[in-house]
Amino acid sequence: MSRTNGALEVIALGQIARDLAVLVDDLPGPHGTTPVRERRELLGGKGANQAIAMAQLGLRPGLVGVTGDDAVADRLLEQLAGDGVDPTWVVRRPGTATGLVVDVVDRCGGWHYLEDLPPEVLLCVTDLADAASALAEAETVVIQLQQPTEVALTAARMARRGVARVVLDGAPQDGAHRAPLLAEADVLRADHHEAELLIGRPLDGVGDTVRAAKELLKCGPGLVVLDAGQDGNVLAWDGGEVVVPLADVVVVDTTGAGDAFVAGLVAGLARGAGPERAGRLATAAAALTVGRLGGRPHLTVLGLVEQMARLDGRGWET
Numbered sequence: 001m002s003r004t005n006g007a008l009e010v011i012a013l014g015q016i017a018r019d020l021a022v023l024v025d026d027l028p029g030p031h032g033t034t035p036v037r038e039r040r041e042l043l044g045g046k047g048a049n050q051a052i053a054m055a056q057l058g059l060r061p062g063l064v065g066v067t068g069d070d071a072v073a074d075r076l077l078e079q080l081a082g083d084g085v086d087p088t089w090v091v092r093r094p095g096t097a098t099g100l101v102v103d104v105v106d107r108c109g110g111w112h113y114l115e116d117l118p119p120e121v122l123l124c125v126t127d128l129a130d131a132a133s134a135l136a137e138a139e140t141v142v143i144q145l146q147q148p149t150e151v152a153l154t155a156a157r158m159a160r161r162g163v164a165r166v167v168l169d170g171a172p173q174d175g176a177h178r179a180p181l182l183a184e185a186d187v188l189r190a191d192h193h194e195a196e197l198l199i200g201r202p203l204d205g206v207g208d209t210v211r212a213a214k215e216l217l218k219c220g221p222g223l224v225v226l227d228a229g230q231d232g233n234v235l236a237w238d239g240g241e242v243v244v245p246l247a248d249v250v251v252v253d254t255t256g257a258g259d260a261f262v263a264g265l266v267a268g269l270a271r272g273a274g275p276e277r278a279g280r281l282a283t284a285a286a287a288l289t290v291g292r293l294g295g296r297p298h299l300t301v302l303g304l305v306e307q308m309a310r311l312d313g314r315g316w317e318t
C-alpha cells in the first residue's frame with residue numbers, strides 16, 4: 001500500500017487540543033470540592049486522536065488542524081510527530097492559545113466535557129491552501145465534522161480532485177452545506193446523537209437506525225456507519241447491512257472510542273476489507289479504547305487481532 005512518491009496514505013482533518021482528563025468519584029455541586037482519583041494530560045482533539053490511532057494501526061497519516069502559537073503548541077506538535085503523524089499542515093495561529101478540552105469522568109463512566117475551542121482554533125477555508133495537494137494525493141481523507149462545514153466541504157472537494165476515499169465523521173455543524181457535503185462522501189460515520197442530527201429525528205432502536213442508514217445512503221455515501229447505542233453499530237451499503245455488537249469489556253471512559261472506531265474502519269477499508277470486516281475492526285479498536293481514561297488511543301495490531309477474535313465468538317445479527 002505504501003507509495004513510492006512519498007504521498008501520505010491518510011490525511012485527517014480535525015481538532016488538535018490539549019486534553020486534560022480527570023477521574024472523580026462524583027461531580028461536586030456548586031461550591032463543592034472533590035478529590036481527583038486519576039489524571040492524564042494528553043495530546044488530544046478528535047483530529048489528532050484519529051490520526052494517532054491510524055498511525056498505531058500502521059497507516060501513514062498527516063493532520064490538518066489548528067494550534068495556537070504558544071508553548072503548548074510546541075509540546076503537542078512534538079508529541080504528534082513522535083506519534084508518527086506528519087504535522088506539516090497543522091496551522092499555528094499567531095496570537096492564539098492552543099485549544100483545551102477538560103474531560104471530567106465520574107465513577108459510572110459519565111463524562112462531562114469543558115471545551116475551550118474558540119473559532120480561532122478551528123480551521124478556516126484559507127488554512128487549507130497549503131494542504132490542497134496533500135489532500136488530492138492521499139488515499140483516504142478523514143474529515144471530522146466539528147470543524148466549520150464550509151471547510152469540510154472545501155476539503156472534501158480538494159480530496160475529490162485526486163483519488164482519495166472521503167470519510168466523514170460526525171454531523172455537519174450547520175445545514176447550509178449538508179447536501180453537497182454528503183454527496184462528496186464515500187463513507188459517513190456518526191455516533192448516536194450525530195446520527196439523529198443527520199437524519200433529523202430521534203432514532204429508536206436498531207431497526208430504526210438501519211432505516212436511517214439506508215436513507216443516508218441515498219444522499220451520496222457508499223457506506224454509512226451509525227452508532228445504535230447498546231445495540232452496537234449499524235453498517236449499511238448498497239446491497240447489504242450488518243449490525244456489529246459492542247464488545248463485552250469494562251467501560252471507564254468512552255471518550256475517543258469514536259476516534260479509534262474511525263481509525264479501525266479506515267485501516268480496514270484501506271487494506272481492502274469489506275464493510276463487515278471493517279466494522280468489526282472498528283468495534284475492536286473502540287473496545288480497546290473505552291477501558292482507559294481520556295481520549296488518547298493505545299492501539300496495537302496484536303491487541304486488535306485479539307479483540308477481533310473475542311468479537312468473532314459473539315456472532316452477528318443482520
Ligand SMILES: Nc1ncnc2c1ncn2[C@@H]1O[C@H](COP(=O)(O)OP(=O)(O)O)[C@@H](O)[C@H]1O
Binds near residue numbers: 190192247257261290
Ligand atoms: N463496549 C464497546 N465495544 C465496542 N465499541 C464501543 C463500546 N462502547 C462504546 N463503543 C463505541 O464507541 C464509539 C463512541 O463514539 P463517539 O461517541 O463518537 O466517541 P468520541 O467522539 O468520544 O470518540 C461508538 O461507535 C460506540 O459504538
Ligand SMILES: [Mg+2]
Binds near residue numbers: 191258259
Ligand atoms: Mg465522535
